[in-house]
Amino acid sequence: MEKTALVVGSSGMSGNNLSKELLKQGWKTYGLSRGSRKDIEGVISLQADLLDIDSLKQVLAEVSPTHVFFTTWMRRGSEKENIEVNSAMVRNLLDVISEKKSVKHVGLVTGLKHYLGPFDAYVTSGVLPETPLREEQPRLSSPNFYYAQEDEVYAAAKRDGFTWSVHRPHTLIGNAVGNLMNMGTTLAVYASICKEENLPFIFPGSEAQWTGLSDVTDAGMLAKQIIWASETPSAFNKAFNVVNGDVFRWSWLWRKIAEWFSIEYVGFEDKIKPLVKTLEGKEEVWRAMAKKHSLVEQDLNKVSSAWHTDLDLSRPIEIMTDMTNSRTLGFDAYCSTTASFFHLFEQLKSGKIIPA
Structure with a gap:
């Protein structure tokens, strides 16, 4: 079956580099962004507001992806607002795609604020996290929009039966002005x-x-890991740190x-x-x-x-950042x-x- 990717946030650094890697590996690739972007030859550009259900339904009417890669987020004035808007973006997209019955896997990109805390409480809690940061470390007690995004993916996966992966890069290095x-x-x-x-x-x-x-994490490394996790059964339904390796x-x-x-x-x-x-x-x-x-x-x-x-x-x-989860499963990019x-x-x- 043809692999069809929907890259949500294709104009951003992680989405841009992921789209290029997907094309390189022979995937049919749709790129969804708020603004009209057609700067990646071969990507089918889509424009929609993730907070507007009707907009999403109209734009995705003829699109039936096998894989959805969610690489975008929006910043608001407080973490409470960040949670509201970013969870809604993921939920809306997955609700609209749910009607297609085509999705096999969803990959979500978050980051190290999973361990370090949100913008409102960044590395300021009474107990600093133990490093290297490891995937099995528990969630912090403070509200965090990354957790809200994950929970939306988990709930949709349970409802629709797709597999998922979560990717937590350190500081991303790549070209996306x-x-x-x-x-x-x-x-x-x-x-x-x-x-x-x-x-x-x-x-x-x-x-x-x-x-x-x-x-740090090269945007190309992140792209390779996202695709690897979507095609490797032993990597399904797991969260992965991802850094360069040095x-x-x-x-x-x-x-x-x-x-x-x-x-x-x-x-x-x-x-x-x-x-x-x-x-x-x-x-x-x-x-x-x-x-x-x-x-x-x-x-x-x-x-x-x-x-x-x-x-x-x-x-x-x-x-x-420790990469034990993906290294032990065979992801060896550097x-x-x-x-x-x-x-x-x-x-x-x-x-x-x-x-x-």
């Missing part, structure tokens, strides 16, 4: 500003992050990034220096750079997400973290997102 949590592009934009103004590349985070071990210290990687851009750097010194404040007032600098170098986006806020980079790099503990960052930087240059 405008993504709400895009550290790689944010650091590239910051480094480009430093180079333009002859300023040092200052590490914005905590001492624990500077000196401790860490890992570890690093920011004290090392920060230097490597600075060397790539040929700029000076400053490491952790006494206190956190938030990137949000460092980039404050740089909108006109970026606008001038965009004109000078013929960049495609003049709005600094559309190519950087300093707030989320600060959230990751200011954590008071080192964060490493990606060099420096290669992940440097490949992204090259893409950003060739795409005129940052200066060449």
Whole structure:
């Protein structure tokens, strides 16, 4: 039977890279997003509002996917609102698709806030999580929209009889400008500003992050694991962490990034220096750079997400991620973290997102 994928959130970093990998592996692929996106050749682009049932029914009327991959989310002002809107998005989509009787598997992408807490209480609870983070660690007591999304998938799976998988990447590195949590592009934009103004590349985070071990997830790695889990019976109905497979210290990687851009750097010194404040007032600098170098986006806020980079790099503990669940079942993909960052930087240059 032909494998037909519906990638929900196909314009985002994880959805974009997943769509490309599905096409590479020969899947018929539909991409659903709120905005009309047709930038991936071969993906059948669909546009709908996940909070509008009628919109979904109309757009999906002729679509009968065998696999649904949910890779999107929306941020609201509080975790209570995050839970309401993000659970509704998953529920609405799965309710509409339920009528098709075609779905065999649903994959859901969440992340490490499953272990670290939501935006409202991020790594601030009285007891910090034990690291490396492991899939069997229990849910936290605080409300979390990731848990609400999972529960919607579990309930629909019980009702409709499909299998599921949950994927928890660490910080995602990949090409998707405008993504709400895009550290790689944010650091590239910051480094480009430093180079333009002859300023040092200052590490914005905590001492624990500077000196401790860490890992990240290449968007391509995540895509490979999602597809693997959807086709491997022993992986059905399980949750998986997913990272590149190597570890690093920011004290090392920060230097490597600075060397790539040929700029000076400053490491952790006494206190956190938030990137949000460092980039404050740089909108006109970026606008001038965009004109000078013929960049495609003049709005600094559309190519950087300093707030989320600060959230990751200011954590008071080192964060490493254990991948036992998928490794023991045969998922053996690997990606060099420096290669992940440097490949992204090259893409950003060739795409005129940052200066060449």
